[in-house]
Every structure is written in structure tokens, then in C-alpha cells.
Amino acid sequence: MFGKFVRGVALGLALVSGSAAFADDNFIVVQSTTSTQNSGLLDAILPTFRDKTGIEVRVVAVGTGQAIKNAMNGDGDVLLVHAKPAEEKFVADGWGVERRDVMYNDFVLIGPEEDPAGVAGGKDIVAAFRQIAEANAPFASRGDDSGTHKAELRHWEEANVDVAAHSGAWYRETGSGMGATLNAAAGMDAYVLSDRATWIAFGNKSGMKILVEGDPKLFNQYGVILVNPEKHAHVKAAEGQSFIDWLTGEEGQAAIAGYKLDGQQLFFPNAQ
């Protein structure tokens, strides 16, 4: 009875507000990560795809962990994230059809210009993390199970630092997106691991700069996966696949390479 009522109200609302967004059914929902949105990449390349195919791509930008969970719930047609082990598990468990490489960039260690832990200019991320821990210098972590957070935790583990023991002291988990965490780091003069694209596009750099970069461990791969229609029958498989084919095809790859901010390329296409 309650369901019927809600359905009635919902239908009424849909009729009342009846905008184009309701009528137009030719769209897919892409569960993606904040870096693809905050960097401006998707806003820049998606109109080309829409003009070509008539398919509108609706992007929900959350952390990789949440994006994967949303996709498992069936609340998306395509997953575009950056945590390869988690993506492969998603496919292995039957939630996704196939994982394809799309592009990469890299993570960089950002910190205050004063650099209290003295890590500037280093090429070894694990050594830098160890120095930060030894100096008890403030470090802002995403703390949200995102792709960047997972990458950061791998480095701590390799550095043999038990960050959980320092949580709330020098190790500060913001539990929010990349941009919000960069804002927090700026406010606390903290070190922070960021993907390069979000950092370049970030508007509130206030006294922070890149201190460590170029370690092969900082490689950041993005992958794309079609949500399995066998798990969720409503998945728009044809449209979703057409988006994946475009993104990993010649045109999409060229669009990714062509997206520049302040003259710098943010993502490097590497689909096979």
C-alpha cells in the first residue's frame, strides 16, 4: 500500500516536472571517480561522443570504492575507475563483463613548501612516506576507500608504517574526495597524495607544490568495465558498449590525449 502511494506520488512528480531529462531515454549512467570529473576531462570529451551517437553520458563521480558498490547495486551501466585489483575482482565476481585499460596518469606527493620532513626532489615514494612518518609531519589521507586511498595505503604498508596507530595525530583521514582533501591539506600544511590531473586542475594550491614524482610505483591506471547485464537485466549493454568502444577506440583515445590544462596533458591514453 505504501509502495503504491509512493509510486503515485513519484509518477505525479514526474508528470509535473516533466522536463526533457525525463522524456529522453537515450542515456547511460557511468559510475566514475572524482578525478575524471574534477580534472574536467569528462566534461571536455563527452559532448563529442554525444554528438556522434546521440547517447547522453550521465556521470556520477564518487570515490572508486563507492562507484564499484553502486555498480554492483545496478545503479550504473559503465564503470570508469582506477583501482586495478578491485576492478579485476569486480569482473571475476561476475559483476562486470570485461575490463579494458583506458588511460593512465600518475600520483604525485604534494606538500607544503617548507617541507618539514625534507622529502623534496625525491624519486622514491616509499622512502618519502617513511620520512614523513619519522618526522610526525601532518599527512592528509583520503580515507574513503577510493583508488587514490588504496594506492596510498599500499605505500604505507611497504614503508612498514602502521598509519592506523597514528590516526587523529599526524595521520589525518578526511573521508572525502580528492579536492576536499587537497583543501584540507592546504589548511593544515599537510602532505597529501594526489593524482596529477586533479592537482593540475586544482584552484587552491596556496603554498603547496609537488615534492615527489616519477617513481614507477606512482603509476595510476584507469580502466573501463561494462556492468554485467546478466546480473542486472536493465543495464543498457548496447549503449554502454558503444561508449566503451568509443573511449578505447581511436577517437576517444585522441580526445583524451588532446585534453590539456595550462598546456599540460592530464591523461595518457593506453587502450590496447
Add this chain to the structure above:
Amino acid sequence: MLLILSGDSELWAIVLLSLKVSLLAVVVAAAIGMPLGAALAVGRFPGRRLVVVLLNALMGLPPVVVGLLVYLMLSRSGPLGVLQLLYTPTAMIIAQVVLVTPIIAALTRQTVETLDAEYAEQLRSLGVSRLASVPTLVWDGRVALLTALLAGFGRAIAEVGAVIMVGGNINHVTRVMTTTIALETSKGNLALALALGAILIGIAVSVTGLVSLLAVREGQGEMRHA
């Protein structure tokens, strides 16, 4: 700031969507909350005090929790998933209705109950039953009830936690003022975010001011009649 204001059609679309979602939410919440509040004010049944306390407490519903609950309902894996409402403006309206209804219901209950205490004897002596007196009481308290609607609207238009979760902050589809401000802040565009915030406050103040102005006129008209 001027640049933002001068004919940026995208910004106006966002402003319009904000208004549309929140105003519709208030209309639906009023349709549910006002009769509920009025009934609670004049009705007498066991456990009534408890319901009143509960309703007052629900005014403080945390938006993120409401967002999460509505997400779980509307998710394709949820009980109402077949309606395909997640990530649509309708989902945002539903979340705001859940947030606003208790506010309107509780404030309506308060207003009608106060008036009922004042006029009950008089109305009874005229042979009007408790239930039949409701329209009179509501009409008499209409200015105060308008404040209840405004309180609900203020809650709806300012809210971000629930709409970002069930709307998804999708560009051109479910992006409203508050989610845009959250997004620009996370991009580090603090000046732009602040300017958008000023516009949002401006809208909220304008709507409230306009309605209050109408209410004052109405109140003055009333006095002349009396």
C-alpha cells in the same frame, strides 16, 4: 561575480532546477504535512504525546541519513528500483519531501493546537465539532502556517547531503546550487564557490522576503476587516 551573473545560461538552468526541486518538494510536503499536523493538533488518541514528541524530533532528520535511505529504496537493487528514479530530479524531490514533511507537520501541529486552545470553548459553544473546526483554525493561522512552509523551503533549498546522494550531481540533469558549490569547492575554485553561495543566499532571501511581504499585506487586510 558579475561574470557569473551576466547571462550564463548554464548557471540559470542550475538555479531553476534548484527552485523547481525545492518548491515541488515543499508543495508535496505541505499536502502531506499540513493535514497530518492539523489532525494531530485536534485529534485525541492514546499515545498522542509520543507521536508529537517523535514528530518534533524528526524535524532534525540528518540529510545524509535520509539520502542513504532514499538511495537504498530507489537503487536498482532496492524495493522501488524498477521505477528508475535514482539520479533523477524526482529522486531529489522525494528526499526533500522526507526532510521537509516533519517540519511542516510539526509547525502546523503547534500553530493549530495553540489556536485550538484559544478558541475551543467558543467553537464548541457554537456547536462546531473538533474535526469541523480544523478549517477555521487553519484559516485563522494561515500567516503562521506560511512561516512553516518557508521553514520547509529553507531546509530544502539549502540541503546538499541528501540530493547529492540520490541525484548524483549529474551535469545538466541533477546538478543544483548546493551540489555545484560542493563541486567547485572540491575543485579548489573557492572564489567561484563563494559567489555561487552568495547567489543561493540571495535566492533564499528573495523567496522568503516575497512570501513574507505577501503575508504581512494579508495580515493588514485582516486587521482592517476586524
